[in-house]
Amino acid sequence: MHTKKEIQNQYKALPALLLPWYRKNARDLPWRRTKEPYRVWVSEIMLQQTRVEAVRGYYARFLTALPRINNLAEADEEHLLKLWEGLGYYSRVRNLQKAAKTVMEQHGGVFPSNYGDVRALTGIGDYTAGAICSICFEQPRAAVDGNVLRIMARITEDFSPIDLADTKKKVAAALEEVYPAGECGAFTQSLMELGACVCTPRSPKCGECPVKEICFARKAGTVEKLPVKLPKKPKREEKRTVFLLECDGKYAVCKRTEKGLLSGLWQLPNVTGEKTPDEALKTVDSFGAKPLELQKEVHKTHIFTHIVWDMVGYHILCGVKAKNFTWVSREELQTTYALPTAFRIFLED
Template identity: 45%
Template sequence: MENLQTGEGAKASVGPLLEWYRKNQRDLPWRHTTDPYKIWISEIMLQQTRVDTVIQYYRRFLERFGTLRELAGASAQDVLAVWKGLGYYSRALNLQKAAQQVVERYDGVFPRDYEVLRQLPGIGDYTAGAIASIAFNQPYPAVDGNVLRVICRLEGSEDDISQSRTKKRVADIVCPIIPKDHAGEFTQAMMELGALVCIPLAPLCGHCPVQSFCAAYRTGRQNELPVKKKKEAPRIVPCWVAVLRENGKIFLEFRKNDRLLGQLWGLPIVEKKDSRSPAQLLEEKYGLRLKNARKLGSASHVFSHQIWKMDVFTFALAEPMPHSDVLHWVEEEELERYAVPTAFQRVLKLLHSDNGWEQLEISLE
């Protein structure tokens, strides 16, 4: 069993990789800048999200928050509203927190120091390495899933890439081979090779510029490597969802301190328990009195670690709404101004669908 020790395959691949990248790189908007702010935005958005999806959000975000100071000075709700639909909303909140720290501590000048970058909210080893190398041409590795896969195949490694020690070993291999004066180009070339050629399933070895240096290809293990421990199946969470509408308004909950969807707006929702009815559970959670329950349909939403199986009911209020800091009547015409995550957006869209309610399978966040 080989493991990550020598790095000879990776070292030999540097020249051919850069030559390939210069001819084959995709024309992506964040590749037309070395502005650390814009590179940072792109790297955060690209976490857990497809490139094709990110492009439109990247452009829209920079149209609204063109500078770091504009992002720092905005309200959290404005930031989340622009981010709406991109998922993993803690990324947006951390972006703003980091921008505010840069304004407060560094007078709005994006720090060049790698260790300082790592201390900003939402920035870990990978993102700090990407910013340092791409924006400032500093020789720091940026080890994402693509780079892990490329290096482990080049080295024929059977180390588990889900383990932090494997990421550390890959970073140790990459760091000394980063070419002087081409750090950013090398970082993007490694990522591009993993995205376009050295893909997870059925890699396109016939098109690979570093095939002759690849231990996985040489031993016929390109479809077996890298090794990654399987994730546990997401937990199924059965829920009741309430839709309350009145005089052109809809009832929304502000999920202020929610661990999953904090600082976002959604419909009232409760997890199903024992044999109690949806009205009983919703009344208990929100202090409401409900009447005229009618089932509208069902929907599913897939998060990374859990799946909401939602049965959706419409209700009317049996008594006036009590004072609440979390429940609010919102004008339906103004819903676009609110940061409503995809799980609830699809439910709201169905209210105006000509086809009525139907079973949905949603996999976005």
């Protein structure tokens, strides 16, 4: 257990150690070449739950299609979802658009710089508001995510579970005390960079770490025990049967009406439970699509945040384009319809 004074000293030492290291080692990422709030905001939302390498292409495409916040506010929903296709967590892009509309209607199209106004935008939590205000407006606002919590748990050898809101508040408040004037954005990004490249969840590179001399966990040999997390709830498993129905070279899709998971997105027809091939053909018959031949059976799994879909998929040739579906070509599926990865994987084989 370290004293309050010792912990404060750890925080105070951070800017002088991290900033020179960051200037020398920062990765050249497209969203780091700008301080324009719209661009930084889009990148931060995309980077939630998605790897940097996966985001690069999406980021470039999104901003080419919607270069300004008014373009996002006015974009057609289908177009937006298509730009987001494959990134998952589709509520993120819907919230982006809601917030863009608020900026247009309540802030005259200019992204707000006041922390309270930024935080009030739909889909923007403490982390994103802190990132935008420090990076774009040089305000001493911390952006505390799992990476920063991990780093600080190790540097201060703090065994408080990082999932607790109190731990997050404590870390944010302590960081905001030491934000260096004029280098707030660089400080936020240096913490992100340390978490992404050096103080990684597994096998941190302590030997090349810019804060190794002050890190309490390194000195005590407790790095592998930190951070402490509360036990996770196991994911719920759900069985599903997915139909790839083909008729005259067209495929059946429909809109998801269920609330919650993937709501409002296009999908392949599907039902809960695992159907046998015979049951699958009967189900397709009940859709009015006149099944002619079962071509293929495949098994796939897709993992969401709280749920796992264990799916069986049947590719079935049909004699009738049942009216309750929209029938589209493979090309249209590629170019026009946003199909979440959970369904798109059935087009791959």
